[in-house]
Amino acid sequence: MDKMLEVKGKSVEELKDICVTLRKKIIEIVSKNGGHLSSNVGAVELIVAMHYVFDAKKDPFIFDVSHQSYSHKLLTDRWDDFETLREFDGISGYTKPSESDYDYFIAGHSSTSISLALGAAKAIKLKNEQKYRVPIALIGDGSMTAGMVYEALNELGDIKLPVIIILNDNKMSIAKPIGAISKFLSHAIAGDFFQNMKKRTEQILQYLPDSATYMAKKFEESLKLITPGMLFEELGIDYIGPVDGHNVEDLIRAYELAKKLNKPVIIHAQTLKGKGYEIAEGYEENWHGVGPFDIDSGKALKSSDGKRSATSLYSDALSALATENENVVGVTAAMPTGTGISRLINEFPSRFWDVAIAEQHAVTSMCAMAKEGFKPFITIYSTFLQRAYDQVIHDACIMNLNVVFALDRAGIVGEDGETHQGAFDISYLSAIPNMTIFAPRDEKSMYRAVEYAYKHQGPCSFRYPRGSFGDCGDVEDLPFELGKAQLLKEGTSDILLIGYGNGVGRAVKVAKLLKKDGLDVAILDLRFIKPIDVDILEKLSKNYKDWFIFSDSSKIGGVGSTIACLKNDFAWDSVKITSFEYKDSFIKHGNTKLVEEYLEILPEQIVDKIKNCNRE
């Protein structure tokens, strides 16, 4: 099978067959395992042509976000293993050097590819390998909105090292091409029409009076510029395109031309998201990331567990809040559906925005709205707020503004793995002065969290998990009060379980299991990590000596470490703290339950540990 998929030296017809085979395989496996569908079937020809013209053994193949790299995986050494796509210990949904030498770099966050390609180009030059190697970055138009891309283009246009950028324009975001004229000009570039036209134009302009010489020169320049490529040309990058991104032959011609040019080139390829799977064709967002589905009908296979996702609860709560309060505004950075903000954009189109992949701008622009008296809800995945860390410090917190950071996908995200885990937000936000940090534990408290955030003065953030909250049982539903924890139950043993956010549900489950073993433990919902409820902890330190921490966060700088500092500061010397937060390593992909088992944080595993701690 792998031999059949060798693309080097094949005819165009054979390459087309390979594309059919790849597309079929991708649809088959994604329909079973879930994954990125439309971006992958949309990029089949782009990648087949890459492997035809370039050599993944030596040319750095850099896939932006790499959610379109399935064809590359199938074409290299992972055809057979591909059925384990996104499974625990299986093939990653993203490029991953530890999985294959053909994967040059990881990616999961967008817009890094041109920087990587430029770094590789510098290295290639220093190693004097320019005759044999050229970096190729494959980037979707959706990734072009992030500022990092322009930082890279700015240097690339100046330093002018050979780098080939394949812009996969599937109309996710950037401006539409001008249409007929640009197509006309792009065809012209490949053939000799452009050369002829240039000459003819010059001849015509010869006959014009006075300023003709300068005009001729400028007109010639302008011909190049009136394509959608002018933005790139302006930045000093040669432009080829648009090319039909589903025509392997045209792509090969464009790639070969780019290779010959021996300088920075951008190839603008137009593709259709979902190409080849009719039900998905053209539906940009719906078929981007999917769960298992029936191929014939396109219907989702997995029945829901009946529990509502934290995201949809948030979206509900925010919608109610925004209905009542006209100063509530909000933003998402290219995750309208993922964050539930799409509903708000529909309901309040003048007050909620999707600013595309632009986390820095999202945060800072909302800070100005807060300055003007609005109450912005900045809704971003925990992992993506890392991209606006300085803006959180510099624009929200130094200014002490009334902005809310609603952090979705806090904790383990499952199949997306290392690049997407929401592990660090508590650690990186805690050190920032003026920032208040709290978390809802369940469905009811999510509404309370949104209510509280609205009333809070100063910057605040709250986190909630991917999927649904754990079950916290029937505990009293209190409003949030700054810095106040909630004791869910007292216990007769020495043991106190301290839960934070989605960790509370796990603590409750562990308590139930311990109860079966005859251990009656206390449970505290911490609610706030900053400011933390020192008073209640002080009181509890008198009755409970074994404290166990439950939070979906990194141990370093997390909940347990915050409490360990208090233990030292207030001399709770007899208290022993054990944290079941995440160990100090990047967390791999797979079904969340399997990942948690691997991390030894399933309730059953924790119960054993607690019993062992407590065996005396």
Added chain:
Amino acid sequence: MDKMLEVKGKSVEELKDICVTLRKKIIEIVSKNGGHLSSNVGAVELIVAMHYVFDAKKDPFIFDVSHQSYSHKLLTDRWDDFETLREFDGISGYTKPSESDYDYFIAGHSSTSISLALGAAKAIKLKNEQKYRVPIALIGDGSMTAGMVYEALNELGDIKLPVIIILNDNKMSIAKPIGAISKFLSHAIAGDFFQNMKKRTEQILQYLPDSATYMAKKFEESLKLITPGMLFEELGIDYIGPVDGHNVEDLIRAYELAKKLNKPVIIHAQTLKGKGYEIAEGYEENWHGVGPFDIDSGKALKSSDGKRSATSLYSDALSALATENENVVGVTAAMPTGTGISRLINEFPSRFWDVAIAEQHAVTSMCAMAKEGFKPFITIYSTFLQRAYDQVIHDACIMNLNVVFALDRAGIVGEDGETHQGAFDISYLSAIPNMTIFAPRDEKSMYRAVEYAYKHQGPCSFRYPRGSFGDCGDVEDLPFELGKAQLLKEGTSDILLIGYGNGVGRAVKVAKLLKKDGLDVAILDLRFIKPIDVDILEKLSKNYKDWFIFSDSSKIGGVGSTIACLKNDFAWDSVKITSFEYKDSFIKHGNTKLVEEYLEILPEQIVDKIKNCNRE
């Protein structure tokens, strides 16, 4: 005096006089107090015209970086207080709403202004104040390289709310204008020449054969595009310019035109850095930020304390390393002099780069070089690495690459204040898996740190202060060894001082003072915060019970908190940890010693605290 400075309703001649007065005052005060000279004298007319055309009481005046805002401060309510510029409790070198209502927002980090202006524009629209208010962003060309600017322009060009961007082009970074032609066209925009030329061109093109109609249209478009503004026009932002940024009359005309347009406009103003102070004119970097100087000669007044700065030691050490090892490469993000990388760029122009204000790109591009076998030294101020936090996690640490982060300006930076303090790096880096974190304590160990970083496998970072290291006395100079601390001296008392980085010098000084009082204390140089030397701490926990932490870093997530976690984990129950790291608040500007006194971390102050702790 303030009345004289009222610009509204004044004649052009009177405005020119005001410019002279402002310039004189700025030069006078900066020559005494130090500060940003050339950017401020270069922006006098831009700001005078802003106050003439717009109203700082209602229009948001947004100064990018705000290191050019002195004229604005003098024109609003701070003429008399201006002599306290950058002094402790004096006028800030940046805009600061807590200092004056005329300051709309803080800034110190670059490239936030267009995002802020857009946020303000959204708020103004929602409040229905568009008839009365328009946000104005004043941004230097140097700030235009950061990606955040493009994220903001991308939304602005789409949403098309009225925002006026004044691009102060003092040739710090972006591409030069085309010269004669662009000037010609920009003049044309203001008058009627452009209209005439358009008509004439159309007439000419009428007589051309075949494709003339489409060509006429395109040529007309191209006329607009062949100015330096085409980049902005492409993004949907109207362009006016270039305008002479030292001609108040031209500026007023351009601003008034922009105001009338009622949509996003960029005014491209060309200025001379240092304008009006002949010695500084045109010298971009030398006169950007200066210490006190003699106005007549331009010579620096402050004599050095004879101690070499940590930056210059680093630069020395790196130069020696790069001479010996061809795989050493490095980057700075627009701080070549500040980081000492300018010397490396001179010595090794093919291996060291200044990539402009583009921290994200700087980090990620160097990660690709590491992948190719090079050893990049990414040299960035502690505060600016916040801008590449995600890249540190996603591209350096998940990939576990051999990259070095050399963090300059760690700790208190003095006169730059809140926005620039290097307080958070230990906190935000510690939680990242694979990251090794260490610090030199003095001159000799700086060389050792650079040596160690070269040999270290995986991502690592080390920090060092602004200015010179504290004096650590004559202690043994050992090479760094992963995770190993160095005990500088044993003591006869219960007290252990634990220093990290520049904190070691303070610990040594405190130990000397305590010795005078008859207390003989032990001193540990921690050297590594991650991995930390648990073994030596375990041993020391047996002999020393009062541990005091010295580090120029935030207490939350800092050195003390790391050790408090170990105390809990290893049950060092009799040990009491007290940290003299920074409290949880943003640290204001002023002379470093005064700031440290305010924070109560001067050695003399700490000695008192230790004696009080230890009074039993």
